Amino acid sequence: MGLFLLSRLTSALFATLGVVLLVFFLIHLVPGDPVDVMLGESAQPADRTALRASLGLDQPLAQQLGGYFSGLLRLDLGLSLHKRQPVSQLLAERIPATLELASAALIVALLLALPLGILAALKRGQGWDWGAMGFSMLGAAIPNFWLGPMLILLFSLWLGWTPVSGRDGVTSLILPAITLGTSLAAILARMVRSSLLEVLGEDFVRTARAKGLSEWRVVSHHALGNAWLPVLTLIGLQLGALLGGAVVTEVVFDWPGIGSLLIEAIQQRDYPVVQGCVLLISLTYVSVNTLTDLAYAWVDPRIRLDG
Amino acid sequence: MGESMRRWLPLLPILLWALAALSADIAADDAARIQLQQILAPPGGMSLLGCDDLGRSILFRLWSGARISFVVALGVVSLSLLVGTLVGLLAGYRGGWPDLVLMRIVDVFLAFPGILLAIALAGVMGPGIDNLIIALSVVGWVGYARLARGQVLSLKQREHVTAARALGMPGWRILGWHILPLLWAPLIVEATFGLAGTVIAEAGLSYLGLGVQPPQASWGSMIRDGAGYMLMTPHMVLAPGVAIMLVVLSLNLIGDRLRDWLDHRV
Numbered sequence: 001m002g003l004f005l006l007s008r009l010t011s012a013l014f015a016t017l018g019v020v021l022l023v024f025f026l027i028h029l030v031p032g033d034p035v036d037v038m039l040g041e042s043a044q045p046a047d048r049t050a051l052r053a054s055l056g057l058d059q060p061l062a063q064q065l066g067g068y069f070s071g072l073l074r075l076d077l078g079l080s081l082h083k084r085q086p087v088s089q090l091l092a093e094r095i096p097a098t099l100e101l102a103s104a105a106l107i108v109a110l111l112l113a114l115p116l117g118i119l120a121a122l123k124r125g126q127g128w129d130w131g132a133m134g135f136s137m138l139g140a141a142i143p144n145f146w147l148g149p150m151l152i153l154l155f156s157l158w159l160g161w162t163p164v165s166g167r168d169g170v171t172s173l174i175l176p177a178i179t180l181g182t183s184l185a186a187i188l189a190r191m192v193r194s195s196l197l198e199v200l201g202e203d204f205v206r207t208a209r210a211k212g213l214s215e216w217r218v219v220s221h222h223a224l225g226n227a228w229l230p231v232l233t234l235i236g237l238q239l240g241a242l243l244g245g246a247v248v249t250e251v252v253f254d255w256p257g258i259g260s261l262l263i264e265a266i267q268q269r270d271y272p273v274v275q276g277c278v279l280l281i282s283l284t285y286v287s288v289n290t291l292t293d294l295a296y297a298w299v300d301p302r303i304r305l306d307g
Numbered sequence: 308m309g310e311s312m313r314r315w316l317p318l319l320p321i322l323l324w325a326l327a328a329l330s331a332d333i334a335a336d337d338a339a340r341i342q343l344q345q346i347l348a349p350p351g352g353m354s355l356l357g358c359d360d361l362g363r364s365i366l367f368r369l370w371s372g373a374r375i376s377f378v379v380a381l382g383v384v385s386l387s388l389l390v391g392t393l394v395g396l397l398a399g400y401r402g403g404w405p406d407l408v409l410m411r412i413v414d415v416f417l418a419f420p421g422i423l424l425a426i427a428l429a430g431v432m433g434p435g436i437d438n439l440i441i442a443l444s445v446v447g448w449v450g451y452a453r454l455a456r457g458q459v460l461s462l463k464q465r466e467h468v469t470a471a472r473a474l475g476m477p478g479w480r481i482l483g484w485h486i487l488p489l490l491w492a493p494l495i496v497e498a499t500f501g502l503a504g505t506v507i508a509e510a511g512l513s514y515l516g517l518g519v520q521p522p523q524a525s526w527g528s529m530i531r532d533g534a535g536y537m538l539m540t541p542h543m544v545l546a547p548g549v550a551i552m553l554v555v556l557s558l559n560l561i562g563d564r565l566r567d568w569l570d571h572r573v
Contacts, residue, residue: 016418018418026431027431029431031432031433137560138556140555141503143510153544157538240421242421243423248515266427266431266517271431274431281423282424285419285420
């Protein structure tokens with residue numbers, strides 16, 4: 001276990017360092033001079049010098065990088081150029097909304113995928129199976145920036161059940177969560193089905209049936225317990241798609257989270273905020289992935305012994 | 308008849324998509340033509356799928372947008388496939404420190420969730436189809452690299468490779484003659500799903516305003532433009548969405564079928 005822990009933590013550390021480096025160099029990808037791009041060509045020389053100094057762009061690269069890292073350690077991500085506030089403060093204001101959306105979407109995905117996948121596996125080849133797998137194919141093909149507007153049209157504009165956009169109470173969370181959760185549900189339902197089908201073919205399931213257990217007991221006590229590990233792995237892997245998709249979904253619903261902050265910052269060429277958003281979302285993803293890996297190793301000794 | 312119809316049906320949208328993309332020059336003028344008396348015209352009548360908020364024909368804009376999605380999908384997947392396969396071959400075959408370094412780099416790119424890095428890159432580099440292709444390829448190559456590396460690791464243990472090495476064949480020839488031909492099947496399957504993913508990603512970036520710029524039509528930007536007029540003219544959002552869905556659904560079905568078919572052969 002010690003060795004496994006060490007190797008997982010080192011690779012997480014490498015990934016973190018890599019992410020920070022890439023995000024640092026993001027501002028150097030701005031075509032031409034970032035100061036020109038941000039202020040426009042007609043800006044006063046004094047303003048340009050001030051901005052260059054505040055971004056640290058007047059220092060040698062190594063010193064900029066050093067400054068960036070030492071700032072990070074103090075949770076100092078620089079100042080927003082537009083709002084004149086610390087980036088870390090802007091991020092902190094937006095974190096709850098994104099967390100809320102992502103967790104609600106995950107719950108929606110599980111609520112849809114588990115029953116559909118289980119039903120499809122138990123009724124293999126029948127109508128339920130076709131229906132569930134049809135949903136799965138469709139759900140993976142419908143982009144969230146289309147599903148969102150369609151749901152708004154149906155439930156907000158025509159039926160008037162939910163608000164069109166914004167974050168105001170539970171009703172405003174429903175449509176964004178369904179929009180973001182559907183594609184994950186589509187992938188998960190497929191995985192639940194195939195994982196359960198595999199387990200249902202195993203000897204111990206036949207034994208359980210031979211003992212005369214009811215089908216319900218066979219599935220709930222013997223099959224599901226062994227089918228959930230691949231499903232959990234997939235959830236861990238798909239968490240990235242969920243966080244990335246949250247950016248688009250937040251824009252569709254004007255949801256005040258990190259994603260819509262990122263897009264606003266891109267439109268305003270507020271690069272320190274862009275860097276902060278990308279850094280926060282990616283590092284969250286790395287930490288959650290590492291924690292999931294460690295949790296598996298704790299649950300399943302085979303993983304930690306193989307290293 | 309029914310069975311073979313079902314088998315070939317997914318090819319139809321893809322064929323239409325490719326044809327529309329190749330012939331998009333025909334539609335370019337009509338896609339940009341503003342007709343004030345046609346503003347928000349419903350489907351039917353003068354133009355088959357109706358008109359948008361500037362009175363431009365939605366059918367012609369779909370046609371014109373097909374080129375963007377086709378060129379970006381093909382460009383991104385070819386570029387990613389090429390780079391990813393080369394990196395995967397090198398890492399898997401050489402092993403040792405090149406493998407370690409390359410896989411650490413892959414890990415860093417995988418640490419960015421989903422489309423996020425592409426959004427950031429496209430946002431910082433500025434709009435345009437070239438930047439769009441670069442941004443999506445920077446994100447795309449890692450999947451192929453990982454897949455190719457895994458394949459090479461198992462293939463290089465095969466006896467025919469050991470035999471070739473024992474006969475003194477140089478490494479690059481072993482890779483080219485004895486490993487690469489056995490490697491392409493899973494990569495092609497992955498590339499088919501990659502095309503589907505890129506169509507959605509391109510439309511997504513264009514929806515966010517990070518893709519091609521107006522007046523050029525993209526399926527994603529058409530959805531964004533239509534969102535404000537949804538109550539009056541849902542067809543503005545409906546049409547490009549259905550186009551994206553059909554193409555992505557068909558590509559995924561073809562990918563599934565290819566995978567089953569290639570699995571059977573192995």
